[in-house]
Amino acid sequence: MNQEISVNNQPQKSLLIPILIGIFCGILLGGFLPFWGKEIYFIGEIFINALLMLVTPLVITSMISSITGLGDIRLLKGMGLKTLTLYMITTGIAVILGLMLVVIIQPGVADTEAERLLLRGGQLLQNASYSIEPNNQVNVENDTFRKSFDDRYLVVLKDQNIVGKIDPSGENNQRSILVQEWQDSEGKIVTPETKGKGLVIDLTIAQKLSGKENSSIIDTLKRVVMSLLPKNLFQAMANNDVLPLIVISLIFGAILTTLDRGIILIDFFEVLNKAILKIVDLILLFSPVGIGALIAGRLGQAGGFSGFATEFLSLWKYSGTVILGLFLHGFIILPFLFYFITKGKPPFLFFRRMLPALTTAFSTASSSATIPVTLECAIKNNKINPKIADFVIPLSATVNMDGTALYEAVAAVFIAQIYGIELNLGQMIIIFLTATLAAIGAAGIPEAGLVTMVIVLKAVNIPVEGISLILVIDWFLDRCRTTVNVWGDAVVAAMVDKLESEVPHR
Ligand code: ASP
DSSP: OOHHHHTTOOOOOOOHHHHHHHHHHHHHHHHHOHHHHHHTHHHHHHHHHHHHHHHHHHHHHHHHHHHHTTSSTTHHHHHHHHHHHHHHHHHHHHHHHHHHHHHHHOTTOOSSHHHHHHHTTOEEEEEEEEEEOTTSEEEESOOOOOSOOOTTEEEEETTTTEEEEEOTTSOOOSSEEEEEEEEOTTSOEEOOOSEEEEEEEEOOOOOOOOSOTTOOHHHHHHHHHHHTSOSOHHHHHHTTOHHHHHHHHHHHHHHHTTSTTHHHHHHHHHHHHHHHHHHHHHHHHTHHHHHHHHHHHHHHHTTHHHHHHHHHHHTHHHHHHHHHHHHHIIIIIHHHHHHHHTTSOOHHHHHHHHHHHHHHHHHHOOHHHHHHHHHHIIIIITOOOHHHHHHHHHHHHHHOOHHHHHHHHHHHHHHHHHTTOOOOHHHHHHHHHHHHHHHHHSOSSTTHHHHHHHHHHHHTTOOGGGGGGGHHHHHHHHHHHHHHHHHHHHHHHHHHHHHOTTSOOO
């Protein structure tokens, strides 16, 4: 191996503080000045583009140099088996954790009619005290109302648990609304008491998913298997389809080791791999600004802090359940497995050295776009054997998604709860299996998990339209789960590194 290859493994200067400052500034800008947050989003897009540009060449060269560097190709079997087993264990635990939390917390079970309507995609427009006149004219004590109503709007008397449909042709203005009739939670017509605390709810259900309703488990399995070998390699490269590139690179690398003159190309790919990682180094210098701009932009799109709070609060129990699950998995289960398998290495230090990758995952919402940074942090900061990281990380980015699996399980049961569907143990087991599969099938791109969730819902006959109920906050949960996905990838790489001591170091 020539000298040029070995000079690259210098630890990278810590970017932690600049990245944290970037995130802090991004949150402040997007939160307080949403317009300016949106304006600077393009800076973040430059950062994402720079990373995406490197995904294809990096995956190909990493995989080839990982295989050709093993020395004995039979080592691949042990490494592959251990990697897949750890994927299954970590993802399985994540789904079980998600299921336990959603069953205990019951975020989709509503105690009152108002809660039920809000969970079903209603938007809260007003929360105030009312007095009701005999002709059903409702006087509102607060006058921050919109004037035009149609029949999607409801007045809900919280303390009496009854609902009134607004008469769109009635005398409706900022202070009073005409209600057609009042109904209790069983649909019986009732007369309300003349005063009450109430809400006005807009029953707009978020836009429906289109064209995805027909995919089933078999379709998804077929799609995953067929995508392993693409019709056109260049198209796979152009689309950054990581899985087929992994397969073809593994085959290509293995064949190179059997050719007499293969060494020429083996050296070529190894040097190319190092050169690309150098470019990643350069891009990372820009990461504090890029990450900050992405966060400012997305927060700006949500309407700053107030817009984000409205989105979050409309589904706070559900979002809280997902976030609690991700937190427990990321901060307790994965560190415990890490500590146990690496025989006492401190997980916190490992976590800190992975932070540039984790913050990139949070800001891009894409495991695939994060591959270059994950590799960089795993190899340079955490000193994982490059032969192992080069194999495990790109594969993990598309196959190992603990956060997505946990989220799919929580979301599916949450939607079932909203629709009042009781799930038995058999259906829970089906959710466990399909959520795992849906996470494997999800590409490492933004909101891919939302689409593959159709598989889980269909498998247990939960209405697919239910996905529309969780759309509003998905952009945020996507970022959280992508961070845990990438953290899980790094932990698996470290564990395989420990378990595969026979693999030669580069
Ligand atoms: N955005 C996630 C990822 O790239 C996938 C998902 O939507 O859950 O890891």
